Amino acid sequence: MTEKLSVEKRFSDISYNLEVIKSNISSAAKESGRKAEDITLMAVTKTVEPIFINHAIDCGIDLIGENKVQEFLSKEEYLKLDKCKAHLIGHLQTNKVKQIVGKVEMIQSVDSLKLANEISKQCVKQNISCKCLLEVNIGEEESKTGISYDKTMFLLEEILKLEGIKVCGLMTIPPICDSEKELFEYFNKMHDLFIDIKRQNIDNIDMSVLSMGMSGDYKEAILCGSNMVRVGSSIFGPRLY
Protein backbone atom coordinates (compact mmCIF):
# COMPACT_ATOMS: atom_id res chain seq x y z
CA MET A 1 0.00 0.00 0.00
CA THR A 2 2.73 2.48 0.93
CA GLU A 3 4.58 1.39 -2.22
CA LYS A 4 1.50 2.14 -4.34
CA LEU A 5 0.98 5.48 -2.66
CA SER A 6 4.53 6.57 -3.18
CA VAL A 7 4.32 5.71 -6.89
CA GLU A 8 1.12 7.76 -7.14
CA LYS A 9 2.79 10.60 -5.28
CA ARG A 10 5.79 10.55 -7.61
CA PHE A 11 3.48 10.48 -10.64
CA SER A 12 1.69 13.59 -9.46
CA ASP A 13 4.98 15.28 -8.57
CA ILE A 14 6.31 14.61 -12.08
CA SER A 15 3.13 15.94 -13.72
CA TYR A 16 3.23 19.05 -11.54
CA ASN A 17 6.97 19.64 -12.10
CA LEU A 18 6.51 19.38 -15.86
CA GLU A 19 3.76 22.00 -15.81
CA VAL A 20 5.97 24.40 -13.83
CA ILE A 21 8.98 23.81 -16.11
CA LYS A 22 6.92 24.24 -19.29
CA SER A 23 5.56 27.51 -17.98
CA ASN A 24 9.07 28.73 -17.05
CA ILE A 25 10.33 27.74 -20.51
CA SER A 26 7.48 29.62 -22.11
CA SER A 27 8.24 32.82 -20.14
CA ALA A 28 11.97 32.63 -20.86
CA ALA A 29 11.28 31.96 -24.55
CA LYS A 30 9.05 35.01 -24.76
CA GLU A 31 11.57 37.12 -22.91
CA SER A 32 14.16 36.13 -25.50
CA GLY A 33 11.83 37.00 -28.39
CA ARG A 34 10.80 33.45 -29.21
CA LYS A 35 7.87 31.11 -28.68
CA ALA A 36 7.57 28.21 -26.26
CA GLU A 37 7.55 25.83 -29.25
CA ASP A 38 10.99 27.07 -30.28
CA ILE A 39 12.50 25.41 -27.22
CA THR A 40 12.75 21.64 -26.92
CA LEU A 41 12.46 20.19 -23.45
CA MET A 42 14.45 17.01 -22.96
CA ALA A 43 13.76 14.93 -19.85
CA VAL A 44 17.05 13.56 -18.54
CA THR A 45 16.30 10.08 -17.26
CA LYS A 46 19.55 8.76 -15.82
CA THR A 47 18.87 6.62 -12.70
CA VAL A 48 15.09 7.03 -13.26
CA GLU A 49 13.05 3.82 -13.50
CA PRO A 50 11.05 3.17 -16.69
CA ILE A 51 7.68 3.46 -14.92
CA PHE A 52 8.40 7.12 -14.10
CA ILE A 53 9.95 7.84 -17.49
CA ASN A 54 6.81 6.46 -19.14
CA HIS A 55 4.68 8.66 -16.93
CA ALA A 56 6.61 11.70 -18.17
CA ILE A 57 6.01 10.46 -21.74
CA ASP A 58 2.29 10.17 -20.95
CA CYS A 59 2.48 13.80 -19.78
CA GLY A 60 3.76 14.81 -23.22
CA ILE A 61 7.54 14.43 -23.01
CA ASP A 62 8.76 13.40 -26.45
CA LEU A 63 12.51 13.46 -25.91
CA ILE A 64 14.60 11.77 -23.23
CA GLY A 65 18.32 11.84 -22.59
CA GLU A 66 20.43 9.08 -21.08
CA ASN A 67 24.07 9.29 -20.04
CA LYS A 68 25.20 5.72 -20.23
CA VAL A 69 24.94 3.22 -23.05
CA GLN A 70 24.43 0.27 -20.72
CA GLU A 71 21.72 1.96 -18.69
CA PHE A 72 19.83 2.99 -21.82
CA LEU A 73 20.02 -0.48 -23.36
CA SER A 74 18.78 -2.10 -20.15
CA LYS A 75 15.73 0.20 -19.98
CA GLU A 76 15.01 0.48 -23.69
CA GLU A 77 12.51 -2.38 -24.03
CA TYR A 78 10.37 -1.01 -21.17
CA LEU A 79 10.09 2.52 -22.53
CA LYS A 80 7.32 3.94 -24.70
CA LEU A 81 9.78 4.84 -27.43
CA ASP A 82 7.09 4.80 -30.10
CA LYS A 83 6.03 8.17 -28.65
CA CYS A 84 9.39 9.50 -27.61
CA LYS A 85 12.90 9.88 -29.02
CA ALA A 86 16.10 9.23 -27.11
CA HIS A 87 19.47 10.97 -27.20
CA LEU A 88 22.75 9.95 -25.65
CA ILE A 89 24.10 12.89 -23.62
CA GLY A 90 26.91 11.34 -21.57
CA HIS A 91 30.53 10.66 -22.44
CA LEU A 92 30.77 7.85 -24.99
CA GLN A 93 33.69 5.46 -25.10
CA THR A 94 34.82 4.37 -28.54
CA ASN A 95 34.32 0.69 -27.72
CA LYS A 96 30.62 1.26 -26.95
CA VAL A 97 29.76 3.09 -30.17
CA LYS A 98 28.76 -0.12 -31.93
CA GLN A 99 26.06 -0.78 -29.35
CA ILE A 100 24.43 2.64 -29.46
CA VAL A 101 24.40 3.91 -33.06
CA GLY A 102 21.05 3.21 -34.64
CA LYS A 103 19.44 2.99 -31.19
CA VAL A 104 19.31 6.70 -30.35
CA GLU A 105 18.23 9.54 -32.60
CA MET A 106 21.22 11.68 -31.68
CA ILE A 107 24.53 11.55 -29.86
CA GLN A 108 25.02 14.92 -28.12
CA SER A 109 28.41 14.14 -26.64
CA VAL A 110 30.84 13.97 -29.55
CA ASP A 111 34.04 15.25 -28.00
CA SER A 112 36.91 13.93 -30.12
CA LEU A 113 37.84 13.07 -33.68
CA LYS A 114 38.58 9.53 -32.56
CA LEU A 115 34.99 9.13 -31.36
CA ALA A 116 33.57 10.76 -34.49
CA ASN A 117 35.65 8.39 -36.63
CA GLU A 118 34.26 5.37 -34.83
CA ILE A 119 30.67 6.64 -35.10
CA SER A 120 31.22 7.15 -38.82
CA LYS A 121 32.73 3.69 -39.23
CA GLN A 122 29.84 1.97 -37.45
CA CYS A 123 27.24 4.01 -39.35
CA VAL A 124 28.77 3.11 -42.70
CA LYS A 125 28.83 -0.55 -41.67
CA GLN A 126 25.14 -0.46 -40.73
CA ASN A 127 24.26 1.73 -43.70
CA ILE A 128 22.68 4.39 -41.49
CA SER A 129 23.45 7.94 -40.53
CA CYS A 130 23.67 9.40 -37.03
CA LYS A 131 22.86 12.92 -35.93
CA CYS A 132 25.43 14.41 -33.57
CA LEU A 133 26.17 17.49 -31.53
CA LEU A 134 29.68 18.60 -30.69
CA GLU A 135 30.14 18.90 -26.95
CA VAL A 136 32.12 22.03 -26.13
CA ASN A 137 33.98 22.36 -22.84
CA ILE A 138 33.20 26.07 -22.65
CA GLY A 139 34.88 26.55 -19.26
CA GLU A 140 38.03 24.71 -20.40
CA GLU A 141 37.74 22.57 -17.26
CA GLU A 142 40.20 19.73 -16.93
CA SER A 143 37.69 17.63 -15.05
CA LYS A 144 35.21 17.77 -17.92
CA THR A 145 34.94 16.10 -21.27
CA GLY A 146 34.17 18.17 -24.34
CA ILE A 147 36.14 19.91 -27.04
CA SER A 148 38.14 22.95 -26.14
CA TYR A 149 36.48 26.12 -27.50
CA ASP A 150 39.47 26.96 -29.69
CA LYS A 151 39.51 23.54 -31.31
CA THR A 152 35.81 23.34 -32.12
CA MET A 153 36.03 24.80 -35.63
CA PHE A 154 38.97 22.58 -36.57
CA LEU A 155 37.25 19.46 -35.28
CA LEU A 156 34.03 20.38 -37.04
CA GLU A 157 35.87 20.66 -40.36
CA GLU A 158 37.43 17.24 -39.86
CA ILE A 159 34.12 15.63 -38.89
CA LEU A 160 32.44 17.05 -41.99
CA LYS A 161 34.67 14.86 -44.10
CA LEU A 162 33.29 11.72 -42.46
CA GLU A 163 30.47 9.68 -43.91
CA GLY A 164 27.41 8.67 -41.93
CA ILE A 165 27.64 11.42 -39.35
CA LYS A 166 25.46 14.51 -39.46
CA VAL A 167 26.42 17.47 -37.29
CA CYS A 168 23.29 19.27 -36.04
CA GLY A 169 24.67 21.69 -33.49
CA LEU A 170 26.45 22.16 -30.20
CA MET A 171 26.03 21.03 -26.60
CA THR A 172 27.62 22.29 -23.41
CA ILE A 173 27.65 22.05 -19.64
CA PRO A 174 29.05 25.30 -18.20
CA PRO A 175 31.20 25.37 -15.07
CA ILE A 176 29.56 25.95 -11.70
CA CYS A 177 29.51 29.74 -11.51
CA ASP A 178 29.71 32.11 -8.56
CA SER A 179 27.59 34.73 -10.23
CA GLU A 180 24.83 34.99 -12.78
CA LYS A 181 27.06 37.32 -14.77
CA GLU A 182 29.71 34.64 -15.17
CA LEU A 183 27.08 32.05 -16.17
CA PHE A 184 25.68 34.40 -18.81
CA GLU A 185 29.19 34.93 -20.18
CA TYR A 186 29.62 31.20 -20.80
CA PHE A 187 26.16 30.79 -22.34
CA ASN A 188 26.63 33.87 -24.53
CA LYS A 189 30.01 32.63 -25.69
CA MET A 190 28.37 29.35 -26.74
CA HIS A 191 25.56 31.14 -28.52
CA ASP A 192 28.06 33.34 -30.39
CA LEU A 193 29.96 30.25 -31.52
CA PHE A 194 26.72 28.60 -32.61
CA ILE A 195 25.63 31.65 -34.62
CA ASP A 196 29.10 32.05 -36.07
CA ILE A 197 29.09 28.52 -37.46
CA LYS A 198 25.48 28.80 -38.60
CA ARG A 199 26.25 31.97 -40.58
CA GLN A 200 29.00 30.22 -42.51
CA ASN A 201 26.34 28.01 -44.13
CA ILE A 202 28.75 25.11 -44.37
CA ASP A 203 27.58 22.26 -46.62
CA ASN A 204 26.52 19.12 -44.85
CA ILE A 205 25.91 20.82 -41.49
CA ASP A 206 22.49 21.67 -40.20
CA MET A 207 23.31 24.00 -37.31
CA SER A 208 19.89 23.81 -35.72
CA VAL A 209 20.41 22.66 -32.13
CA LEU A 210 22.02 24.58 -29.28
CA SER A 211 21.67 22.25 -26.32
CA MET A 212 22.38 24.05 -23.05
CA GLY A 213 20.65 24.49 -19.71
CA MET A 214 19.86 21.98 -16.96
CA SER A 215 17.68 22.05 -13.83
CA GLY A 216 19.62 24.86 -12.20
CA ASP A 217 20.11 27.12 -15.19
CA TYR A 218 17.68 26.35 -18.03
CA LYS A 219 15.98 29.74 -17.81
CA GLU A 220 19.30 31.60 -18.10
CA ALA A 221 20.34 29.31 -20.97
CA ILE A 222 17.14 30.10 -22.90
CA LEU A 223 17.66 33.82 -22.34
CA CYS A 224 21.07 33.37 -23.98
CA GLY A 225 19.67 31.57 -27.03
CA SER A 226 19.53 27.89 -26.11
CA ASN A 227 16.86 25.96 -28.01
CA MET A 228 17.16 22.66 -26.18
CA VAL A 229 17.24 22.27 -22.41
CA ARG A 230 18.13 19.03 -20.65
CA VAL A 231 16.28 18.81 -17.37
CA GLY A 232 16.54 15.89 -14.94
CA SER A 233 16.19 16.43 -11.20
CA SER A 234 13.67 19.27 -11.50
CA ILE A 235 11.33 16.79 -13.21
CA PHE A 236 12.02 13.51 -11.43
CA GLY A 237 13.38 14.68 -8.08
CA PRO A 238 16.89 14.24 -6.69
CA ARG A 239 18.84 11.27 -8.05
CA LEU A 240 19.55 8.44 -5.66
CA TYR A 241 22.72 6.61 -6.62
Ligand SMILES: *Cc1c(COP(=O)(O)O)cnc(C)c1O
Ligand atom coordinates in the same frame (compact mmCIF):
# COMPACT_ATOMS: atom_id res chain seq x y z
C1 LIG B 1 22.42 14.81 -15.61
C2 LIG B 1 22.56 15.66 -16.80
C3 LIG B 1 21.62 16.68 -17.07
C4 LIG B 1 20.46 17.02 -16.16
O1 LIG B 1 20.89 17.47 -14.92
P1 LIG B 1 19.86 18.08 -13.83
O2 LIG B 1 20.68 19.03 -13.07
O3 LIG B 1 19.39 16.93 -13.03
O4 LIG B 1 18.77 18.72 -14.58
C5 LIG B 1 21.78 17.39 -18.25
N1 LIG B 1 22.79 17.16 -19.10
C6 LIG B 1 23.69 16.19 -18.87
C7 LIG B 1 24.78 15.97 -19.88
C8 LIG B 1 23.61 15.42 -17.72
O5 LIG B 1 24.53 14.49 -17.49
